[in-house]
Amino acid sequence: MSNPYQPIPATILETHDETPNIRTFKLKPEREIPFLAGQFVELTVPGYGEAPFTPSSSHFKRDTFDMTIMKVGRATSALFDLKPGDRVGARGPFGQRYPLEKFEGKDIYIVGGGVGLAPLRALFLALVHEIGKYQRIFLRYGARTPADIVYKHLLPEWQKIPKVDIDLSVDVSDEKWMKKVGVVTCLMDEIPCDEKSSIAVVCGPPIMMKFVNQKLLDAGFQGGDIYLSMETNMSCGVGQCRHCRLGPYLTCKDGPVLTWDQIKDLENPFV
Amino acid sequence: MGTYLLPKSSIHLWLSKLLSRYAVFVPIEVEKQIHWHLLEPKDLETEPDSITPAQRRIRASEPVKSFMFEPRQQVASFPDALTFKQPGPRVLLGIKSCDLAALKVHDKILGEGEFKDPFYLAQRKNTLLVVADCPEPEQSCFCNLLGLTPYAAEGGDAALSVVDGNWLLDVNESGKELVDAAPELFTDLREGSSELARRDEQRHAALVSLNLTNARPWNPDLAGAVAAKLDDPAFWNKHAETCVECFGCLMGCPTCYCFLLYDQAKGAGVERTRTWDACYEAAYARVGGGANPRAEFIKRFANRFSCKFSAFKTDHGMYACTGCGRCFKACMGKIDIRKVLGEL
Ligand code: SF4
Ligand code: SF4
Numbered sequence: 001m002s003n004p005y006q007p008i009p010a011t012i013l014e015t016h017d018e019t020p021n022i023r024t025f026k027l028k029p030e031r032e033i034p035f036l037a038g039q040f041v042e043l044t045v046p047g048y049g050e051a052p053f054t055p056s057s058s059h060f061k062r063d064t065f066d067m068t069i070m071k072v073g074r075a076t077s078a079l080f081d082l083k084p085g086d087r088v089g090a091r092g093p094f095g096q097r098y099p100l101e102k103f104e105g106k107d108i109y110i111v112g113g114g115v116g117l118a119p120l121r122a123l124f125l126a127l128v129h130e131i132g133k134y135q136r137i138f139l140r141y142g143a144r145t146p147a148d149i150v151y152k153h154l155l156p157e158w159q160k161i162p163k164v165d166i167d168l169s170v171d172v173s174d175e176k177w178m179k180k181v182g183v184v185t186c187l188m189d190e191i192p193c194d195e196k197s198s199i200a201v202v203c204g205p206p207i208m209m210k211f212v213n214q215k216l217l218d219a220g221f222q223g224g225d226i227y228l229s230m231e232t233n234m235s236c237g238v239g240q241c242r243h244c245r246l247g248p249y250l251t252c253k254d255g256p257v258l259t260w261d262q263i264k265d266l267e268n269p270f271v
Numbered sequence: 272m273g274t275y276l277l278p279k280s281s282i283h284l285w286l287s288k289l290l291s292r293y294a295v296f297v298p299i300e301v302e303k304q305i306h307w308h309l310l311e312p313k314d315l316e317t318e319p320d321s322i323t324p325a326q327r328r329i330r331a332s333e334p335v336k337s338f339m340f341e342p343r344q345q346v347a348s349f350p351d352a353l354t355f356k357q358p359g360p361r362v363l364l365g366i367k368s369c370d371l372a373a374l375k376v377h378d379k380i381l382g383e384g385e386f387k388d389p390f391y392l393a394q395r396k397n398t399l400l401v402v403a404d405c406p407e408p409e410q411s412c413f414c415n416l417l418g419l420t421p422y423a424a425e426g427g428d429a430a431l432s433v434v435d436g437n438w439l440l441d442v443n444e445s446g447k448e449l450v451d452a453a454p455e456l457f458t459d460l461r462e463g464s465s466e467l468a469r470r471d472e473q474r475h476a477a478l479v480s481l482n483l484t485n486a487r488p489w490n491p492d493l494a495g496a497v498a499a500k501l502d503d504p505a506f507w508n509k510h511a512e513t514c515v516e517c518f519g520c521l522m523g524c525p526t527c528y529c530f531l532l533y534d535q536a537k538g539a540g541v542e543r544t545r546t547w548d549a550c551y552e553a554a555y556a557r558v559g560g561g562a563n564p565r566a567e568f569i570k571r572f573a574n575r576f577s578c579k580f581s582a583f584k585t586d587h588g589m590y591a592c593t594g595c596g597r598c599f600k601a602c603m604g605k606i607d608i609r610k611v612l613g614e615l
Contacts, residue, residue, distance in 0.1 A: 001387060001389040003352070003353065006543075007347065008352075009349070044543075046541045047535070050534065051559055073559050087350060233555070235531070236530070240381060241530045243529070243531075243556060244556075245578070246564075271562050
């Protein structure tokens, strides 16, 4: 019987600094981890513990995968000290994927904040890989300052993809910034898709998700069509240890992406 | 499979046969408390009644989960994967009906579903469970309020009753090997035998005593009642007032299954350990970024009840509480779960 707590070694192939405290790691696992967009992987930083991250690369190419990670605590700080060639551990995939079959034929309105664009990138790449299946893809992304934007080098490429529409905002601009200034909801005053039949996907800090979700509901999006990445303390990944409990859900098993309809009755889903 | 009589004079003989095949654990009494003990051959040189477990009144202090879901266990290593050691066969001779029910909770979480715990399952499959009647439930026992009986109604590998010092064994197919260890010592008991009638009387008396201790039935929909109370902090504040957050109630609880995984550097590699965890712990639900959905203790206190009586019932069709009473026996704040549930 397989051991769900046992990580497999994964070699860091290269790293890319997205911002002063966010880095993308390209990893080559010893065996393929068959993730689908939305699912997550538990990453072991040898000697420092484990933390859950959602791959940020396309699930159509899985011999390697990317993880875009912000330096926030002990394990991630130790991870930032590792170099290409070093090994980390990985186990997964865990949780539920985005139900892409439900997205077919529809407009998809993606809203990201800060490092929250990382898991959304896996979704975005899966969507554009089969772009014919979907209507249009809107990406609205907000960061604190222009320097805090992740995937700066990729965004201009993505904008060139037909049927893709991208807009950005920053809370605090600099002299070169030509786009909107304000929190990401300032990009949502006009939503150029049919809200009643479109899909919305949101990932970012809890406070941002709270306001974005409200704005989507006010605009007329259906609660069952708003997909939110819930951040809870996911540890075992397999629905056993109970740390990630969110009302009736275990986010590691039922999530981490849940719809607004699933969580709307919880006391305070965005902590 | 069958019901057998093992005369008092043969009990030690049978146990010695079992010892040659299994590690046998029995409950013994130490300073008026009941604890598990690994039976040794020298224990059998004493009087039959001094070590044999059947007469223990109630469950041991240690939750039976300790045997399958160890308090601290290495579960992985890195970069070389942990090699799995198959444990040897064991018999737990004298678990109680509430212990058996508690294992069902662990079976649901660790033994079923997409991801199974190989460590738990190996120990579970290697362990024969003999469920002994509780002839004298104590004031702390309230299994009856949770739909259990103070004797094995079903499940386990064999049920053990003591009648006039002799042992009665109701053996399931899965427990056949227990009798096969020394078949010559057992005689078949037919339905209607006086021994079985005596056993049924004893069982009935135990139930009557439990029903006297815990006479008032609870809200029949505990799951709904707990869920409805979650946004009433005054209720939980009142009951949590004397809690000192020692986690004793959770560590001793036979159904609590939360755990923590942590890594430690070992030589050039890493060892991953699993330990029991407590949902009362302040950092329990805190995420890497620092946000904590249950930062206030009162939320964690209520969470324990909603987990056991609401979420588990909804997800698995049973309460994650067996009425064993360990939690309030351990509680220095004297918080009695029966009182909390009784007020719902
Ligand atoms: S709670 Fe019931 S089954 Fe458990 S020891 Fe007490 S009487 Fe026996
Ligand atoms: S909550 Fe208390 S009475 Fe219920 S199973 Fe746990 S320790 Fe026993």
